[in-house]
Amino acid sequence: MKWNVLKDMQALYECGKIKRKPSFVDDPDVDHLINSTKELCVLRKEIIIPENSTFRQTYDKLYREKFALYSLFLKDNGLEKPQTRFEHTDIEQLIEIKAQMDSGSLKSLREQILKANETVRGVSFMFFKNEKYLDEKEALVDAIEKILQVPELPSGKDKQYLYVVPCKSAKAILLCENLYFLRVPDRVKQYNVELWFAGGYNIGMLENVDTRNLSIYYLCDWDYDGLRIFDLVKKKIPQIELLFPNATPVSIIKSEHDSHWKNSHIPHELSNLNKDLFDSQERQLIELLISSNSWIVEESNDIAELIKTKVKL
Numbered sequence: 001m002k003w004n005v006l007k008d009m010q011a012l013y014e015c016g017k018i019k020r021k022p023s024f025v026d027d028p029d030v031d032h033l034i035n036s037t038k039e040l041c042v043l044r045k046e047i048i049i050p051e052n053s054t055f056r057q058t059y060d061k062l063y064r065e066k067f068a069l070y071s072l073f074l075k076d077n078g079l080e081k082p083q084t085r086f087e088h089t090d091i092e093q094l095i096e097i098k099a100q101m102d103s104g105s106l107k108s109l110r111e112q113i114l115k116a117n118e119t120v121r122g123v124s125f126m127f128f129k130n131e132k133y134l135d136e137k138e139a140l141v142d143a144i145e146k147i148l149q150v151p152e153l154p155s156g157k158d159k160q161y162l163y164v165v166p167c168k169s170a171k172a173i174l175l176c177e178n179l180y181f182l183r184v185p186d187r188v189k190q191y192n193v194e195l196w197f198a199g200g201y202n203i204g205m206l207e208n209v210d211t212r213n214l215s216i217y218y219l220c221d222w223d224y225d226g227l228r229i230f231d232l233v234k235k236k237i238p239q240i241e242l243l244f245p246n247a248t249p250v251s252i253i254k255s256e257h258d259s260h261w262k263n264s265h266i267p268h269e270l271s272n273l274n275k276d277l278f279d280s281q282e283r284q285l286i287e288l289l290i291s292s293n294s295w296i297v298e299e300s301n302d303i304a305e306l307i308k309t310k311v312k313l
Contacts (some may be wrong), residue, residue, distance in 0.1 A: 008021065020045050163199075
């Protein structure tokens with residue numbers, strides 16, 4: 001649900017009626033309230049709450065706290081404008097970025113973003129669904145620049161920069177497919193593991209990295225793309241080892257995930273991945289994930305437990 005729709009829903013909750021708008025009636029959640037539950041009624045020029053409707057109870061349960069949270073955040077950060085059309089998930093991500101900026105956990109990464117003259121697509125891959133998510137979303141890009149306190153991000157599409165959370169006494173390196181664990185480095189600080197992030201498929205810079213004779217491991221989503229990227233990384237850093245996850249699989253369909261297995265009707269083919277990369281335990285898990293149309297989210301792993309049990313320190 002977009003922010004402007006949630007604002008209209010709040011106005012409807014308070015006033016009992018609002019002006020009919022295509023942006024409001026076309027929203028899937030609102031459509032459900034109109035056509036399925038009949039909690040709202042569409043007139044020629046207005047949307048109203050009919051008599052005996054349970055709309056206010058529904059709003060109290062599902063939307064009121066979110067509206068208050070989003071409204072306060074947008075106003076406090078100068079992001080509340082009449083034309084604001086952020087998705088609610090975008091606002092939640094902005095809230096998380098702001099919290100991590102305030103805590104100082106993004107300080108190192110922010111400095112590297114500045115040093116690398118990072119692009120919009122590079123930052124998009126770090127914080128959102130994929131590198132193209134911020135394309136044509138100027139207001140959201142502006143909000144990110146404001147919260148990260150960085151100048152205008154260049155629009156270039158190629159990113160060839162390695163992000164590192166340094167460790168003076170590093171005993172091992174953990175290369176992450178996604179940025180999440182680099183934003184919460186305290187989870188691994190006591191283990192003297194240096195965290196790296198290259199940016200998904202953007203692994204060209206790994207050709208010349210110096211691992212300093214440290215053991216290096218790859219942590220990723222266990223989906224088609226994550227394991228395919230591991231294959232590409234292995235060609236750049238032959239000694240890298242894949243970390244076996246300890247998280248629970250989730251449905252690709254229910255989680256609306258974008259990475260899908262290939263040839264799922266023949267799981268033993270491992271989605272056309274290079275079978276030689278995986279031992280018997282890993283192949284068995286991949287087959288299970290394919291047959292159940294599931295995946296394992298990188299950040300759902302207990303990273304401390306993985307390091308204690310899987311990483312040679």
